Amino acid sequence: xxxxxxxxxxxxxxxxxxxxxxxxxxxxxxxxxxxxxxxxxxxxxxxxxxxxxxxxxxxxxxxxxxxxxxxxxxxxxxxxxxxxxxxxxxxxxxxxxxxxxxxxxxxxxxxxxxxxxxxxxxxxxxxxxxxxxxxxxxx
Amino acid sequence: xxxxxxxxxxxxxxxxxxxxxxxxxxxxxxxxxxxxxxxxxxxxxxxxxxxxxxxxxxxxxxxxxxxxxxxxxxxxxxxxxxxxxxxxxxxxxxxxxxxxxxxxxxxxxxxxxxxxxxxxxxxxxxxxxxxxxxxxxxx
Amino acid sequence: xxxxxxxxxxxxxxxxxxxxxxxxxxxxxxxxxxxxxxxxxxxxxxxxxxxxxxxxxxxxxxxxxxxxxxxxxxxxxxxxxxxxxxxxxxxxxxxxxxxxxxxxxxxxxxxxxxxxxxxxxxxxxxxxxxxxxxxxxxx
Amino acid sequence: xxxxxxxxxxxxxxxxxxxxxxxxxxxxxxxxxxxxxxxxxxxxxxxxxxxxxxxxxxxxxxxxxxxxxxxxxxxxxxxxxxxxxxxxxxxxxxxxxxxxxxxxxxxxxxxxxxxxxxxxxxxxxxxxxxxxxxxxxxx
Amino acid sequence: xxxxxxxxxxxxxxxxxxxxxxxxxxxxxxxxxxxxxxxxxxxxxxxxxxxxxxxxxxxxxxxxxxxxxxxxxxxxxxxxxxxxxxxxxxxxxxxxxxxxxxxxxxxxxxxxxxxxxxxxxxxxxxxxxxxxxxxxxxx
Amino acid sequence: xxxxxxxxxxxxxxxxxxxxxxxxxxxxxxxxxxxxxxxxxxxxxxxxxxxxxxxxxxxxxxxxxxxxxxxxxxxxxxxxxxxxxxxxxxxxxxxxxxxxxxxxxxxxxxxxxxxxxxxxxxxxxxxxxxxxxxxxxxx
Numbered sequence: 001x002x003x004x005x006x007x008x009x010x011x012x013x014x015x016x017x018x019x020x021x022x023x024x025x026x027x028x029x030x031x032x033x034x035x036x037x038x039x040x041x042x043x044x045x046x047x048x049x050x051x052x053x054x055x056x057x058x059x060x061x062x063x064x065x066x067x068x069x070x071x072x073x074x075x076x077x078x079x080x081x082x083x084x085x086x087x088x089x090x091x092x093x094x095x096x097x098x099x100x101x102x103x104x105x106x107x108x109x110x111x112x113x114x115x116x117x118x119x120x121x122x123x124x125x126x127x128x129x130x131x132x133x134x135x136x137x138x139x
Numbered sequence: 140x141x142x143x144x145x146x147x148x149x150x151x152x153x154x155x156x157x158x159x160x161x162x163x164x165x166x167x168x169x170x171x172x173x174x175x176x177x178x179x180x181x182x183x184x185x186x187x188x189x190x191x192x193x194x195x196x197x198x199x200x201x202x203x204x205x206x207x208x209x210x211x212x213x214x215x216x217x218x219x220x221x222x223x224x225x226x227x228x229x230x231x232x233x234x235x236x237x238x239x240x241x242x243x244x245x246x247x248x249x250x251x252x253x254x255x256x257x258x259x260x261x262x263x264x265x266x267x268x269x270x271x272x273x274x275x276x277x278x
Numbered sequence: 279x280x281x282x283x284x285x286x287x288x289x290x291x292x293x294x295x296x297x298x299x300x301x302x303x304x305x306x307x308x309x310x311x312x313x314x315x316x317x318x319x320x321x322x323x324x325x326x327x328x329x330x331x332x333x334x335x336x337x338x339x340x341x342x343x344x345x346x347x348x349x350x351x352x353x354x355x356x357x358x359x360x361x362x363x364x365x366x367x368x369x370x371x372x373x374x375x376x377x378x379x380x381x382x383x384x385x386x387x388x389x390x391x392x393x394x395x396x397x398x399x400x401x402x403x404x405x406x407x408x409x410x411x412x413x414x415x416x417x
Numbered sequence: 418x419x420x421x422x423x424x425x426x427x428x429x430x431x432x433x434x435x436x437x438x439x440x441x442x443x444x445x446x447x448x449x450x451x452x453x454x455x456x457x458x459x460x461x462x463x464x465x466x467x468x469x470x471x472x473x474x475x476x477x478x479x480x481x482x483x484x485x486x487x488x489x490x491x492x493x494x495x496x497x498x499x500x501x502x503x504x505x506x507x508x509x510x511x512x513x514x515x516x517x518x519x520x521x522x523x524x525x526x527x528x529x530x531x532x533x534x535x536x537x538x539x540x541x542x543x544x545x546x547x548x549x550x551x552x553x554x555x556x
Numbered sequence: 557x558x559x560x561x562x563x564x565x566x567x568x569x570x571x572x573x574x575x576x577x578x579x580x581x582x583x584x585x586x587x588x589x590x591x592x593x594x595x596x597x598x599x600x601x602x603x604x605x606x607x608x609x610x611x612x613x614x615x616x617x618x619x620x621x622x623x624x625x626x627x628x629x630x631x632x633x634x635x636x637x638x639x640x641x642x643x644x645x646x647x648x649x650x651x652x653x654x655x656x657x658x659x660x661x662x663x664x665x666x667x668x669x670x671x672x673x674x675x676x677x678x679x680x681x682x683x684x685x686x687x688x689x690x691x692x693x694x695x
Numbered sequence: 696x697x698x699x700x701x702x703x704x705x706x707x708x709x710x711x712x713x714x715x716x717x718x719x720x721x722x723x724x725x726x727x728x729x730x731x732x733x734x735x736x737x738x739x740x741x742x743x744x745x746x747x748x749x750x751x752x753x754x755x756x757x758x759x760x761x762x763x764x765x766x767x768x769x770x771x772x773x774x775x776x777x778x779x780x781x782x783x784x785x786x787x788x789x790x791x792x793x794x795x796x797x798x799x800x801x802x803x804x805x806x807x808x809x810x811x812x813x814x815x816x817x818x819x820x821x822x823x824x825x826x827x828x829x830x831x832x833x834x
Contacts, residue, residue, distance in 0.1 A: 004797075004801045004831065004834065005832075005834040006797045006800060006801065006829050006830070006831050007829060007830040007831075007832075008796070008797065008827075008828075008829045009827070009828050009829070009830070010826065010827060011825065011826040011827075011828075012826075013546070015460050015461060015462050015546065016460050016461055017434035017458065017459045017460050017461040017503070018461070020201070022199060022200070022201075024199070025199075033200055033205075034200075035207060036500070036501035037501060039501050039502055039503070039507065041434065041502070041503030041505075041506045041507055042434045042458075042459065042461070042503055043432050043433050043434050043461055043500075043501040043502060043503065044432060044433055044434040044435070044459070044460055044461005044462055044463075045432050045461055045462070045463050046462050046463045046546050046547075052830075057795075057797045057798065057801065060717060060719070060720075061717070061728055061729075061793070061795070062715070062792075062793035062794075062795030062797055062798040063795055063797060064797055064829075066728075067827050068730060083453070083460075084453035084454060084456050084460040085456055085458070085460060086434075086456070086458030086459055086460065088458075089458045090456065090458055097201075098200070098201035099201075100196075100200070100201030100202055101147070102143075102145045102147065102196045102201055102202060102203055103196065103201040105145060106143045106145065106196065129430070129432065129463050130150065130463075131149065131150040131151075132147075132148070132149060132150075132206050133147075133148050133150075134145050134146060134147045134148070134203075135145070135146040135148070135191075136143065136145050136146075137144075137146075139143065139144040152407070154321050154322060154323050154407065155321050155322055156295035156319065156320045156321050156322040156364070157322070159757070161755060161756070161757075163755070164755075172756055172761075173756075174763065175361070175362035176362060178362050178363055178364070178368065180295065180320075180363070180364030180366075180367045180368055181295045181319075181320065181322070181364055182293050182294050182295050182322055182361075182362040182363060182364065183293060183294055183295040183296070183320070183321055183322005183323055184293050184322055184323065184324050185323050185324045185407050185408075222314070222321075223314035223315060223317050223321040224317055224319070224321060225295070225317070225319030225320055225321065227319075228319045229317065229319055236757075237756070237757035238757075239752075239756070239757035239758055240703070241699075241701045241703065241752045241757055241758060241759055242752065242757040244701060245699045245701065245752065268291070268293065268324050269324075269706065270705065270706040270707075271703075271704070271705060271706075271762050272703075272704050272706075273701050273702060273703045273704070273759075274701070274702040274704070274747075275699065275701050275702075276700075276702075278699065278700040282658075282662045282692065282695065283693075283695040284658045284661060284662065284690050284691070284692050285690060285691040285692075285693075286657070286658065286688075286689075286690045287688070287689050287690070287691070288687065288688060289686065289687040289688075289689075290687075298479070300477060300478070302477070303477075311478055311483075312478075313485060330691075335656075335658045335659065335662065338578060338580075338581075339578070339589055339590075339654070339656070340576070340653075340654035340655075340656035340658055340659040341656055341658060342658055342690075344589075345688050346591065375479075376478070376479035377479075378474075378478070378479030378480055379425070380421075380423045380425065380474045380479055380480060380481055381474065381479040383423060384421045384423065384474065408428065409427065409428040409429075410425075410426070410427060410428075410484050411425075411426050411428075412423050412424060412425045412426070412481075413423070413424040413426070413469075414421065414423050414424075415422075415424075417421065417422040437618070439616060439617070441616075442616075450617055450622075451617075452624065514618075515617070515618035516618075517613075517617070517618035517619055518564070519560075519562045519564065519613045519618055519619060519620055520613065520618040522562060523560045523562065523613065547567065548566065548567040548568075549564075549565070549566060549567075549623050550564075550565050550567075551562050551563060551564045551565070551620075552562070552563040552565070552608075553560065553562050553563075554561075554563075556560065556561040569824070571738050571739060571740050571824065572738050572739055573712035573736065573737045573738050573739040573781070574739070592778070592779035593779060595779050595780055595781070595785065597712065597737075597780070597781030597783075597784045597785055598712045598736075598737065598739070598781055599710050599711050599712050599739055599778075599779040599780060599781065600710060600711055600712040600713070600737070600738055600739005600740055601710050601739055601740070601741050602740050602741045602824050602825075639731070639738075640731035640732060640734050640738040641734055641736070641738060642712070642734070642736030642737055642738065644736075645736045646734065646736055685708070685710065685741050686741075
């Protein structure tokens with residue numbers, strides 16, 4: 001019997017401040033493009049991140065990857081650095097990035113992807129609010 | 140470095156009445172096929188719609204498409220017409236359609252798709268209730 | 279040791295159409311007071327009802343009231359009559375009532391209260407949407 | 418028949434940055450008391466606010482208070498001022514307040530209470546996250 | 557100005573097995589009273605517990621009680637003992653209790669109440685599922 | 696006009712106990728691999744299952760498959776057997792399977808797939824908790 005290929009997902013949370021702002025733009029253009037997200041003192045969100053790993057189910061354990069292990073990798077590489085921080089100022093590996101959900105999800109992928117060695121990183125979904133979210137598949 | 144391709148999603152809500160009914164069927168067949176959804180005076184739902192656009196992240200803005208813009212397009216083309224309406228009677232562009240979730244999601248796609256010009260419309264998910272939902276990818 | 283007094287709650291769902299309309303008002307006044315809720319063909323919601331019974335915990339069963347029993351009472355008296363119906367036309371015991379959430383919750387209380395004989399009916403919460411809900415305590 | 422007394426609730430959302438910090442404390446004491454909430458550049462949340470008004474149901478409208486009216490009052494007095502803002506710097510009527518959920522909910526009450534003239538303001542619940550929330554009843 | 561009195565709530569989660577069973581009952585009576593909850597090998601739930609403390613807001617910190625402290629008390633006294641355990645066999649302080657939601661919430665109250673010394677324990681809500689929950693106020 | 700291809704999903708719930716344990720492993724290795732999920736008396740979850748069927752929309756009914764029919768198939772083949780049961784002992788067709796979410800979702804697929812004859816079974820998502828879930832596409 002062939003080994004089934006399953007996607008497993010772990011959801012985590014962090015709360016951060018951010019400001020949408022491109023220093024190459026004038027104040028007027030920043031305001032026009034980013035609207036209320038451009039507020040000088042920033043605003044913030046409860047972010048929800050869902051990390052999906054795809055791979056064969058190990059017949060001895062019934063796991064693709066132990067979700068406790070996946071959680072601890074995401075905590076160490078992402079949540080511990082971003083939680084209760086200002087994403088424009090406090091996270092060295094986000095320096096120079098406009099912290100839109102799109103740019104964040106790509107930065108998270110680039111940071112996590114090399115460290116997922118049981119199965120392969122398949123997708124990351126990032127919720128900025130319940131109503132706004134993004135998905136990245138490494139393309 | 141290549142430009143990443145990201146999917147961005149906006150969730151919106153509307154509340155409508157509808158009745159499942161095919162005028163080509165007899166009353167008995169309508170009742171048999173549609174069950175309690177065939178109630179003559181209709182029933183209703185809090186619909187949730189999730190519209191997903193896929194495309195490259197603009198390096199200047201960090202956006203695939205500004206989700207405020209996407210929201211306003213969906214509000215104008217769908218929510219304003221359907222919210223607090225009876226889907227069998229009050230929405231001209233749904234005339235002649237049995238308003239199942241399947242038919243609604245296809246009608247929404249056909250209406251939205253030509254108006255999404257930054258990125259491409261990738262998916263629409265429509266929840267009739269938390270327990271029943273449909274996805275359409277334009278196939 | 280005294281018998282503890284606990285509140286137990288069961289949540290149920292139903293989907294209905296309704297229209298806010300007072301036949302004593304002119305068309306203009308109905309429109310002014312009820313806005314888009316006055317749409318002639320009605321609209322609808324996925325209602326969520328939470329019924330709370332308060333009473334002593336039976337030491338032999340550990341129950342205030344068996345929640346399966348409470349569920350079946352609410353199904354029989356409320357959900358079976360309201361689900362997939364138009365609340366203005368299809369429910370005899372709602373005749374003559376403007377089906378606002380406030381009036382519905384009071385009607386549900388009056389119908390349920392005499393049938394709860396193990397513990398006492400303590401509260402009913404009715405969600406019209408996630409964002410709009412009402413609570414009634416029999417006052 | 419007596420007029421029933423019902424509680425009606427409207428839920429709204431806003432996204433803000435904040436920092437917990439008492440300028441009368443040393444840096445060390447601020448860090449000890451507020452922990453990661455004391456991060457110098459702030460962090461943020463998607464706040465959810467639920468405003469409850471209690472009163473008699475108007476027999477002509479079936480409303481305690483029109484929830485669309487309640488929503489517009491809360492939008493005008495609270496959400497428009499707090500959404501996409503930094504609560505320590507951008508909201509004049511929060512100046513000098515440590516923006517804990519407790520202090521915010523009391524400030525919101527004091528601002529809303531005089532403007533609720535149909536029914537009485539009964540409760541405000543403020544969620545900082547799904548896991549942390551506070552309730553205030555004006556006591 | 558008087559010190560406001562606020563209720564603060566922390567939500568936590570644990571996953572446990574349980575079986576409803578009264579050893580003073582015959583097998584037939586156990587089956588009749590507890591139905592499918594009486595399954596000999598047990599079943600289980602993702603429990604959600606919400607612990608509410610009521611008290612004055614400390615003017616120096618803006619806290620009733622630091623929710624991080626409240627979380628660690630509930631983790632230590634309840635979650636660490638109940639999570640990933642069988643409530644009929646593995647928790648010494650639940651011995652001899654039929655683990656209905658009602659009996660659990662009272663046992664949790666009795667265990668937590670003496671350890672809440674900043675503010676007073678006001679309420680515990682325990683969700684067995686999203687559809688079934690209980691509230692206890694120490695009565 | 697071509698017939699659109701839509702995915703329709705029905706969500707259902709069941710509550711079960713389970714224990715992660717490989718009888719080929721020593722007690723020490725079981726404990727090391729499965730951690731607290733290896734608790735001898737088991738633990739449990741409120742599982743949520745989402746079954747997705749993909750196919751053409753029938754022009755006469757507007758359905759891919761009647762979701763009431765899909766629900767009754769999943770109830771009969773999965774929920775009735777697993778709800779309020781211990782997955783290691785009480786479900787004949789799970790005998791010999793370590794009941795991880797990965798193995799469960801594959802077993803559910805193998806059981807459901809031959810019985811879906813209107814449209815094709817496309818995906819099953821199984822939530823063990825809100826934070827841990829798996830997806831299987833029959834690969």
